[in-house]
Amino acid sequence: MMEACPGEDWRVVPNLPEATAYINGKLVTLNVVVVGTSIYAGILVGIGLYRPRYRNHHAFVRLLIYGDGANTLFLPIISYLLSLDASMDSVLRPDPGFLQLTSYYIERSLLTELLLIWACLIQLLQTVGISNAATVAADDREAGRNTGLPVAPLLQTIWAAYVVLSQTYLSFHFYADVSELVLLGAFALMFARLVLKCFAFLMAQRSLALRLNPRLIVGYIKQLLQEEDSQSHGQPPQLIVMGEEREQVDEQPHGFYLKRLMMMMPRPSSQQEASMNKDNHLVTIDKIWQLEELEETSKDLCLSFALFKMLRCRFAGYTADETGYARAHDFIWQLLRSTSHDRLLGVITNELSFLHDFYFSSVPISYSKRCLPILSLLISLFTICYCLLVGIRVTYRYSYPDPGTDPDKYWSQLVIERDCRNGTTGGDSSSSSDFVFAGSSLYDLVPIFALLALVMLAEVREVASCICCNWGKVALICRQLYSNKQLLMLYPAVLRFRCNLLNPLEDKMRQCSIILPFYSRKHIITALHHLLIGKFTKNVKVPAAVKAAIVNALGSNNGQLSNGVGFLLQLQDHGGREFLWACIDGKATSDVILAWHIATSILEMKLVQGQQNANSSDNQIIAATHLSRYLAYVVKCWPELLPDDDKWSKRLYDDVSKDSMRVLAMARRGGDGGYKKVMELLTEKSEHEVVKNGVRLGRQLMELEDEAAAWRLLAGVWSEMILYVAPSENLSAHSDAIARGGELITVVWALLMHLGIYTRPSADANSVLSIIHV
Known part of the structure; x- marks a missing residue:
């Protein structure tokens, strides 16, 4: 330890160890905040890049990751760190009221710069x-x-620029040449992006293709209905894809009318019609379908975009008739009967994806003007180049130190110099200096390079979004329609390029079971999952067998929905009528679902325990088990998507689950988990009527001679069941489902609307019995 300077009053100036301890304490605080904030920012960016929909998921996730405070958290942290840096030597500054023989100097210019x-x-x-x-x-x-206009991020950036740049000019030892350009360049890129976003929003506010589109679509449909010539049966409808912004409109009581179409009623002369068709800039589905050189997937994408515009009208409060769903009914029915289930459901999924982008992202406003996507792409490229230059700049500072620099000083965050003056005031004096190196520059360099990598990663995602975004693909197709159709052959790579990470909707379905293998609530991973997501469920990809079962059921019943009764009547020669009680005796839809779910689970237990052959009925087993567990999940987690009262459905699920778990706990304690023992205990010990009905139904299914017939029956009932519960007027519930990544039942809901099925028949016993006697 270094000795004190001779004659110094230590009540005024601390000794060197005390000064070093004080500085190290502040450095530790600074480094912990820098590293912790960088890690937190990395978590935010990682989740945002991988699954942007998480910000609309569970309330705890929104609070932890994308809460309102998260976006304003970094500004006070920056202010605190800069003030901490500026006050690093506050207690080491000399007091002018005392004569001091010891002075301290802290070299921290590089720390301040970093x-x-x-x-x-x-x-x-x-x-x-x-x-x-x-x-x-x-x-x-x-x-x-x-x-509204995104003013808050702009104001935050202005304040951050003031804090950072003011600190730059107050720091006396700051290298003010290249480093100032580094700071100014960062804020220039921020302001460019935010100003572009504000401009895009203002343009979108006046756009007929974005904000005002529902009013234009409704008016356009009314004009089509007034035409004398109706479209041919099953032909592609004249639904708008793009081109509205180039049309002149007239505001009417029931929407915006196209002036060009108003001039064509009554029927114009051939010369007038030719002149008006020349000014027709609308891209419609019938025109897209005439492009033989356009691939099927691109045509389907344009159809999804046109259907999205109609669906958006429903969310704007217009009725199904006003939105023009009838114009597409025959065409969608034709697609259902003539194409694969993957293609049809893919069209609907892309439609909901467009809806998700419009309501829960900033992608659509970027297409309010043709030049905006290009400008956004250029800003992203400039930002990537900026990050590379900053990385080179920081590396250069440490790769070429001044000649003769002490290695310890070179890698330290700051240097504490103590100067001891020997002598008195006014006389000759000599001095000696001591140096202490504090901190490690790695605490600054590692976070900086990590942030550079994160910024570039975020910008790469923006570039990928510009290239493979479905909005851009539709715009590319439509803008080449009237210029040069041959150019469509030059864009196969762009039109085919897809990135699953950018898809806002998942092609998955959650699975939940009442009596099948449980998730242990004592397991730490499961507990964390429950804390973050709040649901004990498993997420699986929607099997092709499930899609095929739904589409086939819809085609076979010609849109006549039932909760399984229709399919059972088709099997009346094979004992189907004997199972009608399971669809009729329930009080509502939720208890019917849970009873069939328990029966399906019992058969699945038998299958899992190897006492049933699965050979030819694999697809039926997959469809039945997945739909059974999915609808049980909907009853448990999102009952507002079902026709029953949501609180009643949740309470019903809780009661059924508690009753079955109580009985199944007895089976586990007895050491016999076989399905026969489970059925026996559920029959004897269960107190809930739904559980008893489920066991009765399961035993009845096992009595069928052909095991494959039991699974075929279950697959048919579940396929009809999901079609039956899907129609809904609860747009808010489906909007929430789309925000959190989509639900299979929402895809079916949208498909049924485009087929003209808006409501379900009554589920009361009299209605069902009337069907039976027909």
Whole structure:
């Protein structure tokens, strides 16, 4: 330990160990905050890049990751760190009231520079990869979905620029040449992106293709209905894909009318019609279908976009008749009967994906002007180049130190120098200096390079979004329609390119079971899953057998929905009528679902225990078990998507689950988990009527001579069941489902609407009996 300077008053100036301890304490605080904030930012960016829909998921996830405070958290952290850096030597400054023989000098210019660069990168990362709140230019009729001008991020960036740049000029030892350009470049990129976003929003507010589109679609449909010539049966309808922004419109009591079509009624002369067709810039589905050189997937994408516009009208409060669903009924029915189930459901999934983008992202406003996607792409490329240059700059500072630099000083965050003056005031004096190196520059360099990598990763995602975004693909197809159709052959790579990470909707279905293998609530991973997601469920890809079963059931019953009664009547020669009680005796839909779910689970237990052959009935088994567990999940987690009262359905599931778990606990304690023992205990010990009905139904299914027939019956009933429960007027519940990544029942709901099925028949016993006697 170094000795004190001779004659120094230690009540005024601390000794060197005390000074070093004080500085190290502040450095530890600074480093912990820098590293912790960088890790937190990395988590935010990682989740945002991998699954953007998580910000609309569970309430705890929104609070932890994308809460309102998360986007404003970094600004006070930056202010705190810069003030901490500026006050590093506050207690070591001499008191002018005392004569001091000891003075301290702290060399921290490099620390200040790196800290300012880190602050800029944090703010840049927030602008690029974290502050991704949706900016929506929605119509006033769309239940308050219009978000307004994104002013808050702009104001935050202005304040951050003031804090960082003011600290730059107050720091006396700051290298003000290249480093100033580094800081100014970061804020220039931030302001460019935010100003572009504000401009895009203002343009979208006036756009007939975005904010005002529902009013135009409704008016356009009314004009089509007034035409004398109706479209041929099953032909592609004249639904709008793009081109509205180039049309002149007239505001009418029931929407915006196209002036060009108004001039054609009554029927114009051939010369007038030719002139008006020349000015027709609308791209419609019938025109898309005439392009032989266009691939089927691209045509389907345009159809999804046109259907999305009609679906958006429903969310704007227009009725099904006003939105023009009838114009597409025959065409969608033809697709259902003539194409694969994957293609048909893919069209609907892409439609819901467009709806998700419009309500829960800022993608659509980027297409309010043709040049905006290109400008956004250029800003992303400039940002990537900027990050590379900053990385080179920081590397250069450490790769070429000044000649003769002490290695310890080279890798330290700051240097504490103590100067001991020997002598008195006014006389000759000599001095000696001591140096202490504090901290490690790795605490600054590693977070900086990590943030540079995160910013570039976020920008790469933006570039990929511009290239393979479905909005861009539709715009590319439509804009080449009237210019040069041969150019469509030059874009196969762009039109085919897909990135699953950018798809807002998952092709998955959650699975939940009442009596099949349980998730242990004592397991730490399961407990964490329950904390974050709140549901003990498993997420699986929707099997092709499930899609085929739903589409086939819809085609076979010609749109006549039932809760399984229709399919059982088709099997009346094979004992189907004997199972009608399971569809009729329930109080509502939820208890019928749970009774059939318990019966299906019992047969699945038998299958799992190897006492049943699965050979030829594999697809029926897959369809029945997956739909059974999925609808049980809907009853448990999202009963608002079902026709029954949601609170009643949740309470019913809880009661049934508790009753079955109590009985199954007896089976586990007895050491016999076989399905026969489970059925016996459920029959004897169960107190809930739904559980008893499920066991009765399961035993009745096992009595069938052909095991494959039992699974065929279950697959048919479950396929009809999901079709029966899907129609709904609860647009809010389906909107929430789309926000969290989509639900299979929402895909079926949208498909049924396009087929003209908006409601379900009554489920009361009299209605069902009337069907039976027909």
